[in-house]
Amino acid sequence: MLDIKFIRENKEMVQEGAKKKRVEIDIEKLIALDDQRLVELKEIEDLRSEVNKVSNDIARDQDPNLKIQLIEEMRTVKEDLKNKEEKLKTTIEEWQKIMLEIPNMPSADTPVGPDESGNVVIRNWGEKPTFDFTPKEHYEIGEKLGIIDNKTAAEVSGARFTYLKGDLVLLQFALINFLFEIFTNKETLEKIAKEKNINIDPKPFVPVIPPFMVKSNIYLRMGRLDPKEDKYHLAEDDMYLIGSAEHSVGPMHMGQILEEKDMPIRYIGYSPAFRREAGSYGKDTKGILRMHQFEKMEMETFCLPENSLQEQEFLVAIIEYYLQLLKLPYQVVLVCTGDMGKPDYRQIDIETWMPGQNVYRETNTSDLVTSFQSRRLNTKVRRSTGKTELVHMNDATASAMGRTLIAIIENYQQADGSVMIPEVLRKFMGGREFIK
RNA sequence: GGAGGCGUGGCUGAGUGGUUGAAGGCAACAGUCUUGAAAACUGUCAUUGGGGAAACUCAAUCGUGAGUUCGAAUCUCACCGCCUCCGCCA
Numbered sequence: 001m002l003d004i005k006f007i008r009e010n011k012e013m014v015q016e017g018a019k020k021k022r023v024e025i026d027i028e029k030l031i032a033l034d035d036q037r038l039v040e041l042k043e044i045e046d047l048r049s050e051v052n053k054v055s056n057d058i059a060r061d062q063d064p065n066l067k068i069q070l071i072e073e074m075r076t077v078k079e080d081l082k083n084k085e086e087k088l089k090t091t092i093e094e095w096q097k098i099m100l101e102i103p104n105m106p107s108a109d110t111p112v113g114p115d116e117s118g119n120v121v122i123r124n125w126g127e128k129p130t131f132d133f134t135p136k137e138h139y140e141i142g143e144k145l146g147i148i149d150n151k152t153a154a155e156v157s158g159a160r161f162t163y164l165k166g167d168l169v170l171l172q173f174a175l176i177n178f179l180f181e182i183f184t185n186k187e188t189l190e191k192i193a194k195e196k197n198i199n200i201d202p203k204p205f206v207p208v209i210p211p212f213m214v215k216s217n218i219y220l221r222m223g224r225l226d227p228k229e230d231k232y233h234l235a236e237d238d239m240y241l242i243g244s245a246e247h248s249v250g251p252m253h254m255g256q257i258l259e260e261k262d263m264p265i266r267y268i269g270y271s272p273a274f275r276r277e278a279g280s281y282g283k284d285t286k287g288i289l290r291m292h293q294f295e296k297m298e299m300e301t302f303c304l305p306e307n308s309l310q311e312q313e314f315l316v317a318i319i320e321y322y323l324q325l326l327k328l329p330y331q332v333v334l335v336c337t338g339d340m341g342k343p344d345y346r347q348i349d350i351e352t353w354m355p356g357q358n359v360y361r362e363t364n365t366s367d368l369v370t371s372f373q374s375r376r377l378n379t380k381v382r383r384s385t386g387k388t389e390l391v392h393m394n395d396a397t398a399s400a401m402g403r404t405l406i407a408i409i410e411n412y413q414q415a416d417g418s419v420m421i422p423e424v425l426r427k428f429m430g431g432r433e434f435i436k
Numbered sequence: 437g438g439a440g441g442c443g444u445g446g447c448u449g450a451g452u453g454g455u456u457g458a459a460g461g462c463a464a465c466a467g468u469c470u471u472g473a474a475a476a477c478u479g480u481c482a483u484u485g486g487g488g489a490a491a492c493u494c495a496a497u498c499g500u501g502a503g504u505u506c507g508a509a510u511c512u513c514a515c516c517g518c519c520u521c522c523g524c525c526a
Binding site for chain 1: 446454455465481483485486487494495496505506507516
């Protein structure tokens with residue numbers, strides 16, 4: 001949610017920003033409603049003030065006749081007050097509905113575009129591997145090696161589920177161990193920041209395994225409930241299965257005032273992610289690219305407003321660092337206004353090369369959401385001056401396991417159908433070199 | 437799931453219908469004293485919204501929401517959370 005004051009002071013900019021994000025909003029109506037809200041609020045506060053004052057008089061006054069008279073008077077005032085409060089309530093409901101529709105404003109460097117065609121590649125790394133055979137897609141290799149079984153999963157659970165088996169499971173755990181080593185190591189993070197010339201405290205990430213379900217009102221405060229069709233809802237308990245660890249790690253500090261000296265706060269959550277994938281029927285139906293359930297490591301960080309852009313650069317730098325260690329070619333994409341998420345101020349995607357498909361596919365996404373989530377979560381920071389302000393939040397995929405595994409399988413595939421294990425992961429797999 | 441208890445400011449802890457946004461203590465901050473520190477003493481110490489150039493002022497907030505009342509931290513109801521005991525269980 002944006003600040004109503006900010007909206008009032010920058011209404012052209014907000015209208016324009018929403019338009020760029022392809023969200024239709026009626027700013028004039030919102031401001032008219034806000035005027036009405038303030039007028040009604042003032043009337044109510046004046047009435048309350050009168051009631052408070054007279055009530056104190058009643059308490060102090062000794063004359064019983066006067067008391068009775070004043071109480072009678074207050075009864076009628078209260079009637080009036082009640083009506084006005086009712087009216088204000090409906091005004092606020094209408095007001096809030098529009099407020100919730102307004103997206104975060106895009107950063108100045110965000111390219112303007114209608115959809116993913118407007119995204120801009122800002123850099124790339126790595127040589128695409130060459131093969132002296134036709135490279136296969138991950139599921140062909142996986143099925144043959146007996147490490148991916150969608151067929152059985154379809155019978156048991158339906159489409160978009162899978163059984164990962166054998167060495168692929170071990171590879172996933174190797175990846176997890178490899179990544180946790182990076183994210184919790186201060187020296188490594190310091191080196192990354194230094195290399196990329198990012199001036200930021202390289203404080204390590206705190207690993208978290210968060211709840212996999214959240215209450216619906218919490219989802220709303222995170223600004224992540226929409227699109228609802230993509231969430232699994234547990235009707236009896238009015239809870240949702242999380243679509244990302246972000247959804248239950250982000251609210252960890254709601255209603256809190258953090259201290260400036262504790263900033264930044266960095267978490268790396270590990271959880272399954274549940275997605276109904278509504279609206280993607282027929283898309284990416286093969287293999288494990290688009291599943292109803294997959295495991296993910298997700299970064300979620302809280303920082304001072306003036307550092308949040310650097311923080312995002314840092315999160316992206318860490319992703320690039322480990323992709324380079326895995327020797328996976330990738331490109332970094334600045335996501336355009338029409339393709340970015342509603343809470344995003346600036347979104348950077350990392351797309352990793354998938355030789356089987358002969359295309360870069362999104363493996364990581366990094367969202368700088370500024371104070372869009374913290375405003376409703378009410379997560380603040382007390383500055384050393386004593387003033388409090390909303391913290392800025394960043395979230396980013398550390399690794400969507402399935403997709404990183406696909407990239408490994410396809411880039412490391414051999415002519416004989418085996419898959420070479422990336423060197424940095426071997427120590428977590430008993431020193432072995434191949435999955436056969 | 438059954439029975440009972442409890443939710444007050446950064447922490448602790450008073451407060452059961454009337455100027456109580458809330459005593460006392462701790463912590464924190466500023467000052468006096470001191471060569472410096474500690475101790476002692478003095479003072480300042482919640483958040484949000486409205487009005488105002490400012491001093492200041494009005495409203496709201498004692499888990500959340502609704503209700504009773506002229507007036508609610510205090511009474512009623514619902515919800516949320518925590519604790520204890522019993523049951524069940526990975």
